[in-house]
Amino acid sequence: MTIRLLIVDDDPLVRGGLTLMLGGAEDIEIVGEGADGAEVPGLVERHAPDVVLMDIRMPRVDGLTATERLRAAAGAPEVVVLTTFHADEQVLRALRAGAAGFVLKDTPPAEIVTAVRRVAAGEPVLSPAVTRQLMSHVAANPHEPPRRTTAAERLALLADREREVALAVGQGRSNAEIAAALYMGVPTVKTHVSRILAKLGLNNRVQIALLVHDAGLLDLPDGEDRA
Incomplete structure (x- = not known):
């Protein structure tokens, strides 16, 4: 092409x-x-x-x-x-x-x-x-609470599996790496990424990663939510 x-x-x-x-x-x-x-x-x-x-x-x-x-x-x-x-x-x-x-x-x-x-x-x-x-x-500047709260609320719209994929995208993993880590096929990962983009009104994977950063998920062990 x-x-x-x-x-x-x-x-x-x-x-x-x-x-x-x-x-x-x-x-x-x-x-x-x-x-x-x-x-x-x-x-x-x-x-x-x-x-x-x-x-x-x-x-x-x-x-x-x-x-x-x-x-x-x-x-x-x-x-x-x-x-x-x-x-x-x-x-x-x-x-x-x-x-x-x-x-x-x-x-x-x-x-x-x-x-x-x-x-x-x-x-x-x-x-x-x-x-x-x-x-x-990102590491040196903690997100202001309103942005973090808004990002977390948007990610809450995702299904559990979509959320796991979003976190992996935020960690910079490729589709193949996500597939291996989450025990799914690469086509399935691509489908999840497409659904995440559609649900959250985002343009690309970079914006998914930024949203995960804004939500503060990468500050926590394994991307878990705060209690």
Whole structure:
């Protein structure tokens, strides 16, 4: 399958470099380029990309706002946020907005290509540096009670087995790892993940993981609820 990719970055040199690098992959087709988040809706409608590679810092509409608007629409393409910095609040906002990946611009070219492929296949992607920082942020900053309570109430909507799968997603486990840990087939895991997304109104596995973090389940042994 050919992955249709839209590149959005206000720096023409960056766009040119990304086009040259990603366009060399046999399974990736660059279908369009944009210089600002304001252009994204029209470009997506015109080119129907599978993945949007989105810069954060742009002059009129930044990449985070553009991602929020884009992912709020039905049938939206996946978004990989590409940036030179990785502030905690930017990572969290991008992921809560529905971005499926967050990759630093100094990531090796081959890894950016792999990130696009993985996101197109439905697998969320974070640079190792971003993952470490995000996890450190979560560990160092206890969630405010309202957010924790709200997250716990949302997870309470899940059936027991769905809740176990959600916890495993929050722990960063792959479908195969979840299947082995919970003694079920990979197709069954995928079905549970789909049901979780539908029940909770989420876009992807990253948002499931963030909700589990917000609920504080990973702070407890085996993800058990507080008495």
